[in-house]
Amino acid sequence: MQSNLNPNPQNNLDSTANSPQKIAILGSGAWGSALAGLARYNGHQVQVWSRSNHSSLEEIIADADLVLSAVSMPGVCPIATQIKETKLKDNIPIVTATKGLDTETTYTPSKIWSNCCSDHPIVVLSGPNLSKEIEQGLPATTVVACQDMNAAKIVQQLLSSKRFRVYTSPDPLGTELGGTLKNVIAIAAGVCDGLHLGTNAKSGLLTRALTEIIKIGTHLGGQAETFFGLSGLGDMLATCNSPLSRNYRVGYGLAQGKNLQQVLSELGSTAEGVNTTNVLIEIARREQMTVPISWQVYQLLNNKITPQEAVEALMERDLKPEFLEGII
Numbered sequence: 001m002q003s004n005l006n007p008n009p010q011n012n013l014d015s016t017a018n019s020p021q022k023i024a025i026l027g028s029g030a031w032g033s034a035l036a037g038l039a040r041y042n043g044h045q046v047q048v049w050s051r052s053n054h055s056s057l058e059e060i061i062a063d064a065d066l067v068l069s070a071v072s073m074p075g076v077c078p079i080a081t082q083i084k085e086t087k088l089k090d091n092i093p094i095v096t097a098t099k100g101l102d103t104e105t106t107y108t109p110s111k112i113w114s115n116c117c118s119d120h121p122i123v124v125l126s127g128p129n130l131s132k133e134i135e136q137g138l139p140a141t142t143v144v145a146c147q148d149m150n151a152a153k154i155v156q157q158l159l160s161s162k163r164f165r166v167y168t169s170p171d172p173l174g175t176e177l178g179g180t181l182k183n184v185i186a187i188a189a190g191v192c193d194g195l196h197l198g199t200n201a202k203s204g205l206l207t208r209a210l211t212e213i214i215k216i217g218t219h220l221g222g223q224a225e226t227f228f229g230l231s232g233l234g235d236m237l238a239t240c241n242s243p244l245s246r247n248y249r250v251g252y253g254l255a256q257g258k259n260l261q262q263v264l265s266e267l268g269s270t271a272e273g274v275n276t277t278n279v280l281i282e283i284a285r286r287e288q289m290t291v292p293i294s295w296q297v298y299q300l301l302n303n304k305i306t307p308q309e310a311v312e313a314l315m316e317r318d319l320k321p322e323f324l325e326g327i328i
């Protein structure tokens with residue numbers, strides 16, 4: 001499955017280093033718009049599709065050299081299914097930048113894309129990428145991961161610039177799960193800060209959360225080292241410490257005594273962690289895994305406990321060694 005694009009052009013980070021390509025971006029929300037800005041900065045010809053576009057999805061992707069999906073989770077399955085029936089240029093990479101889990105199937109976005117577009121390499125893009133900072137032109141890093149490293153390198157070259165440093169990885173599932181599962185933890189971090197529990201509590205929460213993410217992520221097939229990288233720990237640090245994170249703001253609002261509906265309507269934007277928590281608990285039940293922090297977030301989001309009760313429940317768990325098996 002060889003793409004026509006050159007994966008190894010001169011390693012020059014000047015934005016003119018790559019020949020301009022046609023890039024179709026699906027989703028004109030915060031992330032789709034920021035990614036479109038990065039692609040335009042590199043001189044690419046960018047077309048953005050959203051449900052309110054005049055042009056059809058088919059028209060926009062027909063002659064694209066790269067398709068980049070940045071829709072939120074509810075859009076992934078319908079759009080991937082529509083694209084399955086559409087003619088794309090042969091073998092072009094499809095990049096998925098969504099951080100969520102499908103409610104119906106519990107699948108990750110890349111699994112849905114792979115099922116629908118098996119003739120194309122599916123590349124996961126994930127990292128500490130708060131879109132508002134990227135829109136301001138501040139420097140950021142990310143990871144593009146694919147089993148087909150040639151495809152990952154093509155996307156790396158197309159999107160890398162002086163303001164966006166892109167790393168490759170051969171672990172798409174781990175890369176995707178890191179960015180997805182940390183949204184649950186960002187809600188917990190928002191609660192921690194909203195309750196003013198202090199730096200010791202926050203450090204303890206994030207460290208134990210990383211262990212929890214690695215436990216789930218490796219069980220589901222990700223590689224442990226990926227979770228210590230940009231798409232795991234890196235993204236956790238960004239979203240768990242920034243009020244720019246919508247998931248963090250959900251937790252913060254709940255800690256202030258607001259109810260979930262109120263917090264979400266004030267947010268007016270996607271917070272994938274809410275749905276991801278529900279799907280994650282379904283997976284944990286199915287796989288018989290203990291996920292203490294995610295479980296408290298789940299109870300809180302589903303109005304079964306108060307933020308204070310969630311803290312108490314975590315502090316009063318059975319005592320045990322820090323590491324039960326190896327590093328986790």
Ligand SMILES: NC(=O)C1=CN([C@@H]2O[C@H](COP(=O)(O)OP(=O)(O)OC[C@H]3O[C@@H](n4cnc5c(N)ncnc54)[C@H](OP(=O)(O)O)[C@@H]3O)[C@@H](O)[C@H]2O)C=CC1
Pocket residue numbers: 026027028029030031032050051052070071072073074075076078079097098099100129130131132268269270272
């Ligand atoms: N914002 C950020 O900083 C980052 C976000 N992400 C991830 O990117 C994804 C999108 O987030 P973001 O752009 O911030 O969210 P927004 O709320 O800003 O935008 C949501 C986007 O998803 C599209 N969408 C939602 N539901 C559907 C549907 N049923 N069918 C088709 N399209 C749909 C919307 O399309 P329409 O315009 O047609 O309404 C819109 O483009 C999320 O998974 C998020 O976790 C990842 C990294 C950074």
Ligand SMILES: O=C(CO)COP(=O)(O)O
Pocket residue numbers: 099127128129130131183186235238239244245246247248270271272
């Ligand atoms: O994933 C993100 C940054 O990497 C965006 O986080 P929020 O969806 O919580 O805003």
